[in-house]
Amino acid sequence: MDSLFADEAFERRPRLVSPGAVWLPGYLDERAQEWIIARWSQWQAGPVPAHSTRIGGHPMSVKTIGLGWHWRPGAYDRRARDVNNETVLPFPDWMTRLGRQVIDSAAEAVARDDDQPGSAASVWGLTASDYEPDVALVNYYDETAKMGMHQDKDEYDPAPVVSLSLGDTCIFRFGNSESRNRPYEDIRLASGDAFVFGGPARFAYHGVTKILPGTAPDHGRLSHLGGGRINITMRTTGRD
Ligand code: SIN
Ligand code: MN
Numbered sequence: 001m002d003s004l005f006a007d008e009a010f011e012r013r014p015r016l017v018s019p020g021a022v023w024l025p026g027y028l029d030e031r032a033q034e035w036i037i038a039r040w041s042q043w044q045a046g047p048v049p050a051h052s053t054r055i056g057g058h059p060m061s062v063k064t065i066g067l068g069w070h071w072r073p074g075a076y077d078r079r080a081r082d083v084n085n086e087t088v089l090p091f092p093d094w095m096t097r098l099g100r101q102v103i104d105s106a107a108e109a110v111a112r113d114d115d116q117p118g119s120a121a122s123v124w125g126l127t128a129s130d131y132e133p134d135v136a137l138v139n140y141y142d143e144t145a146k147m148g149m150h151q152d153k154d155e156y157d158p159a160p161v162v163s164l165s166l167g168d169t170c171i172f173r174f175g176n177s178e179s180r181n182r183p184y185e186d187i188r189l190a191s192g193d194a195f196v197f198g199g200p201a202r203f204a205y206h207g208v209t210k211i212l213p214g215t216a217p218d219h220g221r222l223s224h225l226g227g228g229r230i231n232i233t234m235r236t237t238g239r240d
Helices: 002-006 030-044 093-112 120-124
Strands: 015-018 021-024 063-067 070-072 075-077 135-141 147-150 161-167 170-174 185-189 194-197 206-211 229-235
Touching (some): 015 185, 021 093, 030 063, 030 135, 030 161, 030 229, 063 070, 093 120, 093 161, 093 194, 093 229, 170 194
Antiparallel strands (some): 015 021, 021 194, 063 135, 070 075, 135 229, 147 206, 161 229, 170 185, 170 206
16 A cells, blocks of 8 residues: 555655656645636636537547637637637736746756756746746536547647646656657646646647546536536637
8 A cells, every 4th residue: 555655646745757847736826816816717618619620520538628729720810710700818927927837836846856866947948037938728628528638739839838727637748859768757637737848848748638527626616617627728829
């Protein structure tokens, strides 16, 4: 049994998962989680509601809202041509500030940890104040939704991706840049966790293999959605 509890997957401390990839468990406090979760209803009110993006003719099991840009496989557009042709909501300023804070904290956490030589910040190629994300993909996972292993590669700018998790815990599989296969690590992303991947990890394959129903803390429960998980990823499209 000792080995079960020694498993890294259950350890919740900030750490470098692979060069360029940093996990910050419990980054958002209770108030911040509640506040961000409450934003969902505004975003859902449109003009472009959450929808299941089609990939190769099949709808994804997650429902997505784009802020700043609308994403379709291979394309970013201001309008949601595959939904209702409306223009998406702007990328919120508070999210830029939050993204910069996450980058800053992630860099600090890595630098502080003697067990982890090699600074993630130096490989991201930017400092927090230069981080200018212009799109957020807000994904809602019901209890059965998943996301297959993929690379985030529709952005032209190599800036890091900042990810925030709210609601139920998921199993987030974070791998390598060569293929969907091993080596990868399964990480339990819980409500309030932040995760940054950039530099050599920017094109790492990743996915969500499972939602763990009913695991959200009280302040992180998505009661207006009947449970499940929200993930927000901020990215820099490099488009205009
Ligand atoms: C994504 O890969 O875009 C989402 C990852 C996640 O839900 O944690
Ligand atoms: Mn992704």
